[in-house]
Amino acid sequence: MTKSILIIDDDADMCALLTRFLSKNGYTVDAAHSGNKGVEKFKAGNFDIVLCDFRLGDKKDGKDILIEIKQHNPRTIVLIITGYSDIKTAVDVIKAGAYDYITKPLIPDEVLNVLRVAVAQADNNGMVDTDSEALQHAGKKNHHYNSEFLIGNAAATKALYSQIEIVAPTNYSVILNGESGTGKEVIAKSIHALSSRKNKPFVAMDCGTLSKELAGSELFGHLKGAFTGAINDKEGHFELSNGGTLFLDEVANLTSEIQASLLRVIQERKIKRIGGNKEIDVDVRIIVATNENLQEAYKQGKFREDLYHRFNEFSIQLPPLRERREDIPLFADFFLQRTNKELEKKLEGFTDEVMKMFINYSWPGNLREFKNVIRRSALLTVAGQITPATLPQEITGFMHAATVTTTNVTEIKHGTIDLKDTASKAEYEAIMQVLKEVNFNKTKAAELLKIDRKTLYNKIKSFEDAQ
Numbered sequence: 001m002t003k004s005i006l007i008i009d010d011d012a013d014m015c016a017l018l019t020r021f022l023s024k025n026g027y028t029v030d031a032a033h034s035g036n037k038g039v040e041k042f043k044a045g046n047f048d049i050v051l052c053d054f055r056l057g058d059k060k061d062g063k064d065i066l067i068e069i070k071q072h073n074p075r076t077i078v079l080i081i082t083g084y085s086d087i088k089t090a091v092d093v094i095k096a097g098a099y100d101y102i103t104k105p106l107i108p109d110e111v112l113n114v115l116r117v118a119v120a121q122a123d124n125n126g127m128v129d130t131d132s133e134a135l136q137h138a139g140k141k142n143h144h145y146n147s148e149f150l151i152g153n154a155a156a157t158k159a160l161y162s163q164i165e166i167v168a169p170t171n172y173s174v175i176l177n178g179e180s181g182t183g184k185e186v187i188a189k190s191i192h193a194l195s196s197r198k199n200k201p202f203v204a205m206d207c208g209t210l211s212k213e214l215a216g217s218e219l220f221g222h223l224k225g226a227f228t229g230a231i232n233d234k235e236g237h238f239e240l241s242n243g244g245t246l247f248l249d250e251v252a253n254l255t256s257e258i259q260a261s262l263l264r265v266i267q268e269r270k271i272k273r274i275g276g277n278k279e280i281d282v283d284v285r286i287i288v289a290t291n292e293n294l295q296e297a298y299k300q301g302k303f304r305e306d307l308y309h310r311f312n313e314f315s316i317q318l319p320p321l322r323e324r325r326e327d328i329p330l331f332a333d334f335f336l337q338r339t340n341k342e343l344e345k346k347l348e349g350f351t352d353e354v355m356k357m358f359i360n361y362s363w364p365g366n367l368r369e370f371k372n373v374i375r376r377s378a379l380l381t382v383a384g385q386i387t388p389a390t391l392p393q394e395i396t397g398f399m400h401a402a403t404v405t406t407t408n409v410t411e412i413k414h415g416t417i418d419l420k421d422t423a424s425k426a427e428y429e430a431i432m433q434v435l436k437e438v439n440f441n442k443t444k445a446a447e448l449l450k451i452d453r454k455t456l457y458n459k460i461k462s463f464e465d466a467q
Contacts, residue, residue, distance in 0.1 A: 035060030152327030178318030226275025
């Protein structure tokens with residue numbers, strides 16, 4: 001079926017050019033030369049797609065138009081035309097509901113490819129056809145997966161990958177903020193893969209476990225004899241990633257001395273190996289990750305403010321898994337396929353009960369926890385589908401607690417409640433609540449409940465056996 005497009009742009013020549021080009025490629029096209037006229041035309045007509053310039057001549061800008069259109073018809077695909085330098089603008093419109101942005105100067109074939117991807121996704125109810133011609137367009141969205149990582153369909157996921165696509169082609173340093181297990185290294189690799197440095201090294205370094213001496217050697221390298229144990233010359237991570245990207249995970253754990261050395265390297269683009277005097281030129285893009293708030297850390301004197309501002313040319317907040325529940329079935333399938341290959345199995349998916357548990361669970365360990373749960377369950381499953389019997393207690397217990405709460409309310413309403421049974425269920429609810437608060441650390445939970453760990457296990461088991 002032919003798709004209809006409304007172009008909203010105060011540049012009449014641009015409207016005419018796009019109208020002719022898109023009409024030749026099978027679209028029905030109309031145009032408006034102001035924001036107000038564009039909204040009026042949209043409400044009076046029936047358009048599948050709106051292509052709107054962000055900077056319009058009247059009082060409304062592209063974001064205002066986007067919001068009005070989405071209020072009138074949330075299913076409409078809206079593409080915003082913006083300048084390449086307007087990074088914040090592009091991020092804002094994606095968060096407000098735009099499908100994508102297109103940068104000036106417009107390249108007709110690029111516009112056409114973006115439209116094809118958008119239409120394919122809409123026609124497939126959010127799942128993009130990964131074999132379609134449009135998905136071959138470099139740098140554009142693929143809300144499915146390849147062998148390395150998955151891009152989901154949740155609104156938070158789309159906003160995340162839109163920011164990645166904006167910053168990836170630049171040389172900006174990037175701070176990745178997010179809870180543990182949200183996939184910060186995967187995001188760093190994605191930025192590298194979409195950059196002009198993609199054919200150069202990507203080197204990752206975990207700063208969380210390094211001593212002061214070891215951190216300096218790992219970052220900058222050392223010469224033989226520079227310190228006890230330095231039996232050979234060694235290249236540091238800056239040299240190893242020269243021309244490419246250096247990813248520093250848990251950067252807040254670096255000592256103040258290493259932070260000072262790192263600041264000098266970033267400013268001068270030169271390093272010296274420990275024990276050496278020779279300066280080595282380095283061209284490295286830096287991406288750092290932390291689950292701490294670096295802005296708060298420098299305000300408290302725990303992190304150098306000048307280094308923070310060097311890193312903070314662009315920052316991205318990674319959403320936790322509980323804020324992207326729409327992606328949970330996709331991730332479950334993705335992790336299972338990879339685990340099937342690893343274990344040489346052919347498991348067929350998950351029962352409905354398991355998927356319900358996955359969607360309702362809070363996932364305090366985020367994607368890392370989810371991946372490990374899938375691998376464990378797959379290992380315990382001989383064939384067929386994964387069932388609740390293979391899931392860890394923290395997931396099945398979480399669902400039991402929710403069920404108990406609902407059951408109690410129902411029993412009270414209908415007057416069928418048993419006092420002894422209610423006391424037992426209330427005790428179980430209290431236990432599960434504490435377990436959730438400590439991310440199912442049973443030792444901590446036992447301490448808070450003032451019982452020993454064995455008693456805690458026995459209480460949980462006795463209640464589950466009664467179900």
